[in-house]
Amino acid sequence: MSDTHERRYDEDDQTMWVFYDFDEPKTLVPNDELRTWIKALKKGETPDGDPLKSVHYVLADEASASYNHQALAYANIDVFTGSIDDPTPFEPEGETPDFDTRSDFGIDD
Numbered sequence: 001m002s003d004t005h006e007r008r009y010d011e012d013d014q015t016m017w018v019f020y021d022f023d024e025p026k027t028l029v030p031n032d033e034l035r036t037w038i039k040a041l042k043k044g045e046t047p048d049g050d051p052l053k054s055v056h057y058v059l060a061d062e063a064s065a066s067y068n069h070q071a072l073a074y075a076n077i078d079v080f081t082g083s084i085d086d087p088t089p090f091e092p093e094g095e096t097p098d099f100d101t102r103s104d105f106g107i108d109d
Contacts, residue, residue: 025063
């Protein structure tokens with residue numbers, strides 16, 4: 001098996017939607033990918049040159065969303081669960097992963 005990954009750009013909202021369905025719930029979004037979106041948000045455009053105001057990650061299940069939420073929140077990226085066609089905003093409850101600094105995720109300011 002392999003992770004499922006999909007991207008979709010919403011031109012009207014200038015938002016990139018990124019979907020992951022990880023084989024293992026305790027899988028982090030790849031650091032290189034996260035750094036790419038951080039730079040794109042700062043620059044205000046996607047790697048393809050489209051205007052960019054926000055990035056939203058949709059994770060197929062709550063466990064993956066919970067595991068990734070803190071890293072994505074540090075990067076000013078919103079987290080949703082479900083599918084890219086029907087996302088639901090993720091609101092974390094209870095335990096969060098044991099990460100405590102931006103550098104734990106490879107996030108450089």
